[in-house]
Amino acid sequence: MSHSYVDFTCLVAAVAVFVFWIGYWFVHALAIAYGKWKLHHKSCKLPMETPYPAVSILKPLTGVDVNLFSNLETFFTMEYPVYELLFxxxxxxxxxxxxxxxLIEKYPKVDARIFVGGEKVGINPKINNIQLGYASAKYELFMISDAGVRMKEDTLIDMVQHLKEDVGLIHQMPFVCDRDGFPAVLEKIYFGTxxxxxYLAADFAGVNCATGMSALMRKKLIDDAGGLKAFGCYLAEDFFLAKAIKDRGWKIGICSQPAWQNPGVCHIPTFQKxxxxxxxxxIAMVPSTIxxxxxxxxxxxxxxxxxxxxxxxECDPLAVYLLHVLFWFLLDWILLSIVQNGPLPFSKFExxxxxxxxxxxxxxxxxNALLRPAIRWKAGVYRLKWGGVVEEINPTVKQ
Structure with missing residues (x-):
């Protein structure tokens, strides 16, 4: 191999890396600017031009942690005209x-029903769990909300106000509540940086980044795609629900309030899993991720x-590297402060x-994810195929 060929190859690689590096600083700046503009706008509680549409809220539940009761109670105390809770x-x-x-006894005026047993419509245990509730939902708008999510009084108003005429799905950007301990610090840093x-850059660009922990969508669009049961063959049902909506020409987006995750268990190994x-x-859904x-x-x-x-x-590579890390660190601090929308609940040292x-x-x-592709989730072990379709390997293995 000639010396000139090696030099040319290194030059091309160096230019490609440099362009990617500059582009990623643009992603940093975009996320900060868009986050400052998009997040934490106060919801206007004045009546809309038309009355607020009624909403069916699906709450899949499995097990209990110390925060579950207070998390669920926030759904009974929301300020919203008409909604139903489907547990x-x-x-x-x-x-x-x-x-x-x-909770139903404590808040008898809230329309709430319980569905036990679910319906086996696919591999995904979450879809199986909420299928009965989905089939019984009374309203055109429905929301899927995980057990560990807390709601502010005006969160549902905020989500509905972002559901414009051309929007089919509104979701919340995942974040976490303030909690004690270093694992909580680590979680907040990850979700806020x-x-x-x-998430913010993807939403600005119109890229599908929806997560299913808190998402509001139009039921007719999902029914047209075959209903929730059509997504039971995926583990990442949230991604494919959003994809089905986008494929039908509708927009998706985030609202101004992040999803306040507040699970009772907060450990570093659990978070890393x-x-x-x-x-x-x-990796399975978007191979370019590799x-x-x-x-x-x-x-x-x-x-x-x-x-x-x-x-x-011919710049000093050590100096470049240290400056790179320093500026990345500072921009992450700025972004986390924007997402938090207030003082951080931990010290600068933490x-x-x-x-x-x-x-x-x-x-x-x-x-680890690349070398061990099998997924342990709930009571099963699953193998992902390219494209996101999943098959169950061993339904009896516990977490």
Whole structure:
């Protein structure tokens, strides 16, 4: 191989890396600007031109944690004219059933019903659980909301106001409530920086980034796609629900309030397993993730950028790398403050520790997802096929 060919190949690679690096700084700036403009706008509580449409809210429940009762109670105290709560519980012996009954007794004026047992319509346990509730939903708009999500009094108003005439689905950007302990710090840093950056940029660009933990959509569009049962063959049903809506010419988007996740369990291993599972889903649904996701992480991109700039401009690669990390760190602090919309519930020292742990562990978590594609979720083990279709490997294996 000639020396000139090697030089030319390195030059092309260096230019490509440099362009990607510059482009990713644009993603940082876009996320900050769009987040500042989009998030935490106060919902106008004055009447709309037409009355607020009624909403059916599906709540899939499995098990109980220490925050479940207070999380569910926020759905009974929302300020919204007409809505129904459809609690879907997979088993009669599930302890969440007792909590729901207590809340229904406490708030008798709220339209709430319980569906136990679900219906087996596919592999996805969440779809199976909420199928009965979906089939019994009374209203044209329906919302899927996970058990660990809290609602503010005006959250549903905010979501409905963003559901314009040409919009088929509105979802909330995932974030987390303030909680004690370093694992909570790590979760808040992840959802307020790396996750928020891509989520906000994708929403601005009109890219499908919907997550199913809190999503409001038009029932007719899902019925036209075959109903919820048509999505039971996927684990990432949220992605394919949004795709079905976009494929029919409708827009999707986020509202101004993030989804306030507040699960009772907060441990670093549990959090990392969740990140790995999401990475496995992205790899199966969007194979280009295998290349671009590792390259978009701070430490990996910094190494490549330092090499690229040294090759192109003969700059000190160590200085370039350190400046890269410093500016990434500062921009993440700014973005997290915007998403939090208030003082952060931890010290700057805790942020430094949490940020470095998140960034240094990210490549290893992604490698784990790539090398171990089987997914453990709920009571089953699943194998993902290209395109996102899933098959169950062992339904008896527990988490």
């Amino acid at each position: 879907c519980i997979s088993d009669e012996s599930d302890p969440s059933l007792m909590l729901v009954k207590k 790396a996750h928020a950056r891509i 969740r990140i790995i599972r999401w990475a496995k889903l992205r 290349v671009f996701e590792p390259l978009s992480e701070c430490m990996m991109l910094g190494i490549l950028a330092a090499w690229s700039i040294y090759w192109l401009f 942020f430094v520790l949490g940020w470095f742990l998140r960034e240094l562990s990210a490549p290893f978590l992604f490698l």
